Amino acid sequence: MFDNILEQQRIDKSNEFKKAGINPYPHFLKKEMSLSDFKTKFSYIFESEAKRDENSFGIVAGRLKLLRIAGKSIFANIEDESANLQIYFSKDSIGEEQFNLLKKNLEVGDIVLTTGFPFVTKTGEFSLHANEVKLATKSIVPLPEKYHGLTDIEQRYRKRYVDLIMNSEVRKDFLIRSKVVSLIRRFFEDKGFLEVETPMMHPIAGGANAKPFITFHNSLGVERFLRIAPELYLKRLIVGGFEAVFEINRCFRNEGMDLTHNPEFTTIEFYWAYHNYKDLMDLTEELFALLLDKLNLEKIIEFDGNKIDFSKPFERISYKEALKKYGELSDEIIENKEKILTKLKLDGFEANEKLDLGHLQAELFDNYVESKLINPTFITDFPISISPLSRRSDENPNIAERFELFICGRELANGFNELNDPLDQYERFLKQIEAKNAGDEEACEMDEDFVNALGYGMPPTAGQGIGIDRLVMLLTNKKSIRDVILFPAMRPLKSELKEGKE
Known part of the structure; x- marks a missing residue:
């Protein structure tokens, strides 16, 4: 050396x-x-x-x-x-x-x-x-x-310390990131939320639909899963008597890497008793207004060649209406499994024929709607089968009282009225097990302790998660998530690979 x-x-x-x-x-x-x-x-x-x-x-x-x-x-x-x-x-x-x-x-x-x-x-x-x-x-x-300077993009990510030395703009981006996290923390504290910390190693891979990283706890002699999401622990705190909690921390998902995905990423999740998902949407708009103001950004910002307008109230549109408005799909297709499969295959998209109607509608949404949601848009009222932790609508039991926020074709937030019926939650977990057996590797596992916690009674609660990395990407106009993570995951160089494992 x-x-x-x-x-x-x-x-x-x-x-x-x-x-x-x-x-x-x-x-x-x-x-x-x-x-x-x-x-x-x-x-x-x-x-x-x-x-x-x-x-x-x-x-x-x-x-x-x-x-x-x-x-x-x-x-x-x-x-x-x-x-x-x-x-x-x-x-x-x-x-x-x-x-x-x-x-x-x-x-x-x-x-x-x-x-x-x-x-x-x-x-x-x-x-x-x-x-x-x-x-x-x-x-x-x-x-x-x-x-x-250091122009090789791979070298910039692998040797971030050199990138920071050579590029003052890179340092500026990470200063903004730090300020964003600080502003978010202060925003929720000012609203009366309590910041908490929950486990990073879980006995069950749950809290969201994703493949986990698996490790082994030598002292306990058991497998542990790096957390996919803190949701189930935060809701246990609501059961325990806290009425407004949040956590800013890392989550881990053993999935592919691309411009918007890193296996290790940062989120804020917050839970608010005696509030509903419409309150969360209002709160989210308020948070964005504060961030733009404190960061001295205009109400119309540029991202990835698009102008995003924050000067107007965010659009709120149901999942089904978005499929019709943005996906240009008819009710005849949306409500029929066979016709969804035919449509997807004709347009060159793959779909698992074993999936239920809700999961197939999600395939329609991913392929025909998501990329068209440029200005801030809340998609509401999701299919219940793809929302295993959300409360059912009283008006339509096939619909979850849930929303996701999309900006420039990317999901930035996910929130819903929390399911607090322990019997319904138990049945949902059973459905997730069926989905996993049908080939859905990202389906949730059964968490009997969480169901037991709900049995003690959780008050009406709304909860939400916001991806910090994607939010910073938006506010700094960066196309790749690697540009806003100091040390992103990288494929090992050949010199770093163990002999015989290339």
């Missing part, structure tokens, strides 16, 4: 610092302010006659992004997470011995701590005139070439 010529040269330069009695990896260094704060604090020098203030000093730190040696002086650009800044130092300002050591051994990528006063160069660039420059960290691996 670190054995190519350029890396070895940098190691040699690191040793030069050691010979001079300087630790290339010192500690206990304190910077006084960020580069952004330095620029703000001393911005007045642009208005001063001298264009410099030798009586005001700041201590800043940053990574060298540019180094230009001009005889007895050096101009450099340093960068921290807030900004970049030009620094200047010379033999006269820091002393000949230190200058010569830095001139010979300092390189782009190194991190330095510098003390100096603000001034404006003859070309009009705000800068720091250093009277002290200390090496804070010696970089052994060279950075990518400045003008091309």
Whole structure:
């Protein structure tokens, strides 16, 4: 490791610092302010006659992004997470011995701590005139070439640390992500919700329709499933007496990877006693309005070449009406299994003939409707068979009191009136077992403890989940989920694969 010529040269330069009695990896260094704060604090020098203030000093730190040696002086650009800044130092300002050591051994990528006063160069660039420059960290691996940066998309994801060093816009996207999570947390706390944490390893793969990751608990001697969703535990808390809870955390689904799916992803799930799914839709619109406002985004934003209008109330349309309006499908097809199968096959889509009507209607929705839902749209009143945890409609027992929010053809949220009838829930789980036996690998499993919890009585409750990753994609106009996850899942390189397992 670190054995190519350029890396070895940098190691040699690191040793030069050691010979001079300087630790290339010192500690206990304190910077006084960020580069952004330095620029703000001393911005007045642009208005001063001298264009410099030798009586005001700041201590800043940053990574060298540019180094230009001009005889007895050096101009450099340093960068921290807030900004970049030009620094200047010379033999006269820091002393000949230190200058010569830095001139010979300092390189782009190194991190330095510098003390100096603000001034404006003859070309009009705000800068720091250093009277002290200390090496804070010696970089052994060279950075990518400045003008091309880290352009290979696979390398950007695999080496996110380099991506963050080279691309300030990437850092900005993840700052936005962090702010989004913080705003969501504050929003729900202000509404009186309690933040909780529930298990990541479940004895039963449940809470949503998906394939789980399976691990083994050595101490207990049993299999455990990385959680698909926290739903069933959060609803146990509602049974226990909490009336408004939320959790922001990871979920895991052992499924394919594409532009909108990563096997490890972040959601918020929240449950609200004595409220219904219409209240949740209102709450969701309120949340989006707050995010757009706090992030200083317009009411009409661009995403993936589409203009998305948040200035109007979100459309609310039933599942069946959406199949007719957006899918241009007739009642004759929608309500007939054989005609759905014929339609799908004629248009080149695969469908399992063993699926019930609700699951086949879901195939219609996925193939003919979803991609057409550009502006924020709540799809309501789902088929009951694809909603195993939702409450049945009192008016139509084949319909679940459920909605999903779609924006630009992508599902961002799923919510419903929670099923709190333990006998009905037990029967639904039995139906899920039948579906699994019929070939649905994502069907839920029986959770008798949850049914038992419902037996103690859960008040009327509405619950919802929102995908944080897809939400951030939308707000930052990123087409791939990998662009908003710091360390996305990646296929292993051949060099990482164990021998014989390519």
